[in-house]
Amino acid sequence: MSERSERPNKPATDNVKRAAETPDELMPFAELGMKQDEYDRVKEILGRRPTGSELAIYSVMWSEHCSYKSSKVHLRQFATKAPKSEALLVGMGENAGVVDIGDGWAATFKIESHNHPSYVEPHQGAATGVGGIVRDIMSMGARPIAVMDSLRFGGADAVDTRRVLPGVVEGISHYGNCLGLPNIGGEVVFDPCYIGNPLVNALCVGLLRKDQIKLATAPGPGNKVVLFGASTGPDGIGGASVLASATFEDESQAKRPAVQVGDPFMEKLLIECCLELYAADVVVGIQDLGAAGVSCATTELAAKGTGGMRVDLNLVPLRDPSLLPEEILMSESQERMMAVVRPDDIPAFMAICEKWDVPATVIGEVTDTGRLVMTWDGEVIVDIPPGTAADEGPVYERPYHEPVGQAALNADTPDRLERPADLRATLLQLLGSPNLASKEWVTSQYDRYVRSNTVLAQPADAGMVRISEVMAGAEPTTRGVALSTDGNGRYAKLDPYAGAQLALAEAYRNVAVTGAKPLAVTNCLNFGSPEDPEVMWQFAEAVRGLADACRTLGVPVTGGNVSFYNQTGATAINPTPVVGVLGVIEDVAKRVPSGFVGDGLRVVLLGDTREEFGGSEWAHVAHHHLGGLPPAANLEAERALATVLVEAARRGLLEGSHDLSDGGLAVALAESCLARGVGATVALPGDAFTCLFSESAGRALVVVRPEAYDEFASLCGRHDVPCYGLGYTGGSALVVEDEFSVPVEELRETHSAALPALFG
Amino acid sequence: MSAARVGVVTFPGTLDDQDAARAVRLVGAEAVPLWHADHDLKGVDAVFLPGGFSYGDYLRCGAISRFAPLMDELIPAAKAGLPVLGTCNGFQILCEAHLLPGALTRNASLHYVCRDQKLRIEQTATAWTNSFAPGQEIVLPVKHGEGRYVASDETLAALEANDQVVVRYIGNPNGSLNDIAGIRNEAGNVVGLMPHPEHAVEELVGAPSTDGLGFFTSILKKLVNA
Numbered sequence: 001m002s003e004r005s006e007r008p009n010k011p012a013t014d015n016v017k018r019a020a021e022t023p024d025e026l027m028p029f030a031e032l033g034m035k036q037d038e039y040d041r042v043k044e045i046l047g048r049r050p051t052g053s054e055l056a057i058y059s060v061m062w063s064e065h066c067s068y069k070s071s072k073v074h075l076r077q078f079a080t081k082a083p084k085s086e087a088l089l090v091g092m093g094e095n096a097g098v099v100d101i102g103d104g105w106a107a108t109f110k111i112e113s114h115n116h117p118s119y120v121e122p123h124q125g126a127a128t129g130v131g132g133i134v135r136d137i138m139s140m141g142a143r144p145i146a147v148m149d150s151l152r153f154g155g156a157d158a159v160d161t162r163r164v165l166p167g168v169v170e171g172i173s174h175y176g177n178c179l180g181l182p183n184i185g186g187e188v189v190f191d192p193c194y195i196g197n198p199l200v201n202a203l204c205v206g207l208l209r210k211d212q213i214k215l216a217t218a219p220g221p222g223n224k225v226v227l228f229g230a231s232t233g234p235d236g237i238g239g240a241s242v243l244a245s246a247t248f249e250d251e252s253q254a255k256r257p258a259v260q261v262g263d264p265f266m267e268k269l270l271i272e273c274c275l276e277l278y279a280a281d282v283v284v285g286i287q288d289l290g291a292a293g294v295s296c297a298t299t300e301l302a303a304k305g306t307g308g309m310r311v312d313l314n315l316v317p318l319r320d321p322s323l324l325p326e327e328i329l330m331s332e333s334q335e336r337m338m339a340v341v342r343p344d345d346i347p348a349f350m351a352i353c354e355k356w357d358v359p360a361t362v363i364g365e366v367t368d369t370g371r372l373v374m375t376w377d378g379e380v381i382v383d384i385p386p387g388t389a390a391d392e393g394p395v396y397e398r399p400y401h402e403p404v405g406q407a408a409l410n411a412d413t414p415d416r417l418e419r420p421a422d423l424r425a426t427l428l429q430l431l432g433s434p435n436l437a438s439k440e441w442v443t444s445q446y447d448r449y450v451r452s453n454t455v456l457a458q459p460a461d462a463g464m465v466r467i468s469e470v471m472a473g474a475e476p477t478t479r480g481v482a483l484s485t486d487g488n489g490r491y492a493k494l495d496p497y498a499g500a501q502l503a504l505a506e507a508y509r510n511v512a513v514t515g516a517k518p519l520a521v522t523n524c525l526n527f528g529s530p531e532d533p534e535v536m537w538q539f540a541e542a543v544r545g546l547a548d549a550c551r552t553l554g555v556p557v558t559g560g561n562v563s564f565y566n567q568t569g570a571t572a573i574n575p576t577p578v579v580g581v582l583g584v585i586e587d588v589a590k591r592v593p594s595g596f597v598g599d600g601l602r603v604v605l606l607g608d609t610r611e612e613f614g615g616s617e618w619a620h621v622a623h624h625h626l627g628g629l630p631p632a633a634n635l636e637a638e639r640a641l642a643t644v645l646v647e648a649a650r651r652g653l654l655e656g657s658h659d660l661s662d663g664g665l666a667v668a669l670a671e672s673c674l675a676r677g678v679g680a681t682v683a684l685p686g687d688a689f690t691c692l693f694s695e696s697a698g699r700a701l702v703v704v705r706p707e708a709y710d711e712f713a714s715l716c717g718r719h720d721v722p723c724y725g726l727g728y729t730g731g732s733a734l735v736v737e738d739e740f741s742v743p744v745e746e747l748r749e750t751h752s753a754a755l756p757a758l759f760g
Numbered sequence: 761m762s763a764a765r766v767g768v769v770t771f772p773g774t775l776d777d778q779d780a781a782r783a784v785r786l787v788g789a790e791a792v793p794l795w796h797a798d799h800d801l802k803g804v805d806a807v808f809l810p811g812g813f814s815y816g817d818y819l820r821c822g823a824i825s826r827f828a829p830l831m832d833e834l835i836p837a838a839k840a841g842l843p844v845l846g847t848c849n850g851f852q853i854l855c856e857a858h859l860l861p862g863a864l865t866r867n868a869s870l871h872y873v874c875r876d877q878k879l880r881i882e883q884t885a886t887a888w889t890n891s892f893a894p895g896q897e898i899v900l901p902v903k904h905g906e907g908r909y910v911a912s913d914e915t916l917a918a919l920e921a922n923d924q925v926v927v928r929y930i931g932n933p934n935g936s937l938n939d940i941a942g943i944r945n946e947a948g949n950v951v952g953l954m955p956h957p958e959h960a961v962e963e964l965v966g967a968p969s970t971d972g973l974g975f976f977t978s979i980l981k982k983l984v985n986a
Contacts, residue, residue, distance in 0.1 A: 173872050177903070178813045180775030265773050265816025357772055445872045447903045449959040449966050452779040466965060469778055589964060 067393030097558020122167025135288035141214030142206030154195025183446035184463025218305030233319035236332025311364035400536035412627030437754030482516035489574030515649025516583030528572020595675025607699030775812030809850030851952030862911030868935025
């Protein structure tokens, strides 16, 4: 193999001087995903045509993925409707939001999509999704402490799911395990609507001292700009604009080289290196390199700092020396960070990087010119006001209207569906269906123990991590953080407003059942094409619903991500807002474990059950039906329930708990039995079918010591939370009086056999 | 008397070092951080080689770490009797360094596996298992993609004949020959195992078991009685 340092037909590099002299030269803006009017605006900003490098910067920075140009007008509601929260330290707009969790600690967390890359190349697509979100958390000054993944695939028995799912799981497993971050939860959902557009949403949470928050900013003229981490190669070029924002037609094979390749070993070194840099106080501002790579980091840092920056692109360390400046600017090579460092601190900065074998290079410095200027071979190839690329991208008020057929969909209620005669068989049918079956096939491939702080992990309702040995010298605390992600595309299809609220309500409830107080929200909004007014309506409704619900529940949105164009041809996925909620528990020793933890405990159902089967698992599994309306989202009741759960946990009244959601009480009872192999005998407080399988929101199952029941019931009474004693734990079967009995062993076999049967 | 000092080694890519150090402290010993690039064992009484993906597991698990400057000191010290425990990646490094025979290869399932694993203690005549009863059944987490123990027929026969199999799987998670989860050298001071005792030392976190404590109390007992 011969070394190729020069391309045979390498074009002469376009520069600013040349651009001024050749105003009419045709630039490939359309190929880079830019519309004519957007291109015209660039020309207006610059007063000339852009150079190739400038076009590269604007095209990626103004892509849907980076600029949120279709979603911005709606997302503003998360700020305008935000509830007052004293916990919020850093809100939307930074790499990730930061919340005060007490005792001087802050938590930062965010969820982000890597959907399109994970369809093209499942392993690397999912792996780099984890890598990217972890760097977002690092760049806030935090130590990442855990990850979660919310995954959606096509039908479980579809041929392509057998390609995509194992690849995605392996990618997350390899990258996350190698990084040394426990994977503490998430979701795995199957639905035919995701067959050509799987959803891979990765969440990371990190901890920092609240007075040590780092921001993406480049202040102080004369300060040095350091690029550190992996060298830059040709991976992911055009990824931001081509991959992340364009609909797949059928040439996805041709897009393969656009997916980035991850090196988790380098990322692990970067984590430890960054923490040491922060501890030494040698970082003024920092930004990770994700979508749009150097373009994004330089424009955003400069725009938020003094306003100017000078960069010599020849100094960027390359893995492929034939890269052109446009490609260096667009490359999405992984495991790279950019820091702003005082000149006096450069030796200390470099020494720490060297200790961790992390290459670091000064590539430029901060200026007060208000311009981002880049040179290549001595010529100026970029000279732009950075804010115009970073913050002043186009904003679209996309037209939207209710989908044709939405009314008919809502009118086709599950009332017409035949109710089952055999409830025992229905329970087993649901429990063995891919969406409700045990996800151990997936989660056993993730390390949930590393760092030895994992208090709760899958299949618990929420993951929980104690705060211990995060960084040297920090005071010990008894506190911990809990996290859950939830979403339901079927509910959102029936009613995107309610669907988004129900997703929030479920994540909020899942955090509360562990005893943690919900504090803040992140979201990943997965939708079809914003250019389709029906999709845009779903999006607008979902955002409105989520913003309203956050206000009612008192939990602000701290950040998140929008993923559009999840559609193949004219068919979009079900609208799928995925919501992550972070909570805090004052004493992790008081965490409430999942399910039935021992014999002789009183089984108590909290919340009201109505006949609500629209979008339910039962309708889906037993009748392949989707119609009617989703369960009502009663947020006041949801808030009261959480108050009771958190207070009861604090008083030590709860031995175990479990949220009621997909599959209703029947599935919650079965899962509670499976947690520790403990059976139960219960009586139902109403119509058996409705009691068992309705998916009314705002409900939870708890177990309490019989002697603690009265105190617990009076607590429920005080908060108007309906409370029904159903029976007692014990024995080796789930017995529903007057209805059926299933041995726990039979539940386990049914529950655990489904995924291995499908995926080996 | 000063506390027993147990060195915990960090290579680039080591992950369970913090966990191991915490477990060492839990039993009342002092955890001494050892850095891969130093030619210095800091006079420790024993060494714990934790799990992780040292050097990204590139080339072969443990193959690069084995050449780290610290290993130049550790290998002769271990041969001279210094107690050494390697878990997971640490076990792989001990095999690569030929302090233990055999090798760890890709799991038979070809998948990484993280689960709470039932095990049987086969040998208590080691620096790291003397607190257990022979035949005692315990639960520790396993979490690895390359934990399938293999060795030649002769080596296996010798391991069995010399009572060098220290821990065996009950329900083999990875296809290891003879259900081997951990072995010792002939002298009994060097032990390698795939399961993770450091993740099973506290009720609140990690595996639903505190059986891992036995490995740490064993070394303490050994050092105090020495």
